[in-house]
Amino acid sequence: MMNARGEQIPLEQYFAGRDLRARAIVEIVRSAIESIGPADMRVTKSQIVFRHRRGFAWTWMPAQYLRGDVAPLVLTINLNRRDESPRWKEVVEPRPGRFTHHLELRSTEDVDCEVLNWIREASNQAS
Numbered sequence: 001m002m003n004a005r006g007e008q009i010p011l012e013q014y015f016a017g018r019d020l021r022a023r024a025i026v027e028i029v030r031s032a033i034e035s036i037g038p039a040d041m042r043v044t045k046s047q048i049v050f051r052h053r054r055g056f057a058w059t060w061m062p063a064q065y066l067r068g069d070v071a072p073l074v075l076t077i078n079l080n081r082r083d084e085s086p087r088w089k090e091v092v093e094p095r096p097g098r099f100t101h102h103l104e105l106r107s108t109e110d111v112d113c114e115v116l117n118w119i120r121e122a123s124n125q126a127s
Contacts, residue, residue, distance in 0.1 A: 014043050021072040021107070022061050028111045029059055029075060029119075036120050056126035057119055071104035075115070077122040085114070
């Protein structure tokens with residue numbers, strides 16, 4: 001993990017004082033990604049990104065930015081298509097043919113086969 005100056009810091013520091021559910025969900029997402037194949041993991045103050053040539057999956061904690069009843073974690077993935085699943089909190093097209101999908105994750109059980117397939121697709125497109 002890197003701080004603002006680019007120095008390595010432990011992953012535990014990223015989660016210090018934050019929702020323990022988020023840590024558990026990140027570990028499930030990380031395991032899902034590792035089951036597909038190797039990927040670089042970069043941790044910043046605001047997010048964890050998994051990447052190959054480019055990023056394909058990000059996790060971040062909305063409570064850093066929002067108040068009230070928010071999910072412990074959001075998984076964001078990029079796909080070359082718009083997925084029409086009603087599970088997505090938001091889908092945007094920041095540039096033609098690139099769709100950013102945001103999925104609220106409230107528990108480890110939310111990381112199911114469907115989510116694994118989306119992660120696999122995003123990973124393949126970023127290779």
